[in-house]
Amino acid sequence: MKELKDTVDLMLSDDYIDRFKAEYYQLETRFIKLASMVGNWDKLTFTPNMSREFYIKQLHVMAMYLYYLIFRSGIEKVNIDKSENIDELILVYM
Numbered sequence: 001m002k003e004l005k006d007t008v009d010l011m012l013s014d015d016y017i018d019r020f021k022a023e024y025y026q027l028e029t030r031f032i033k034l035a036s037m038v039g040n041w042d043k044l045t046f047t048p049n050m051s052r053e054f055y056i057k058q059l060h061v062m063a064m065y066l067y068y069l070i071f072r073s074g075i076e077k078v079n080i081d082k083s084e085n086i087d088e089l090i091l092v093y094m
Contacts, residue, residue, distance in 0.1 A: 002081075004029055017078055024069045024080050031062045035089055056093070063093040 002025045010022035037044065038055050048055070067090055073080050 002029055017076075020069075020073070020076075020078055021080055024066075024073070027062060027066055027069065028083060028086060031059065031066060032083060032086070032089070034062070035059055035093070059093040063090045066090050067094065 004026055007022040007025045010018040010025070013019055013022075034055060037048075038052060038059060041052050066086070070080070070082070070087075070090075072078075
């Protein structure tokens with residue numbers, strides 16, 4: 001998983017492929033972190049403002065978005081560096 005700060009150069013690039021990669025990496029990073037929060041719900045050191053069910057619905061939408069970015073990357077021949085096990089995690093929330 002990349003850190004958001006690692007995507008800045010890609011995001012600011014004039015090349016749409018770099019911007020596409022930044023979009024993917026940023027979404028993947030946020031998705032993994034939110035999934036971790038939901039997965040550790042009973043161990044959180046803070047009280048979330050929304051219900052667990054709300055975050056699960058958000059993860060569903062994010063999973064669909066990631067799925068379409070991965071699908072598009074295959075069609076457009078864009079090589080993205082997916083995090084290990086991201087495909088399985090996406091399936092959990094689809």
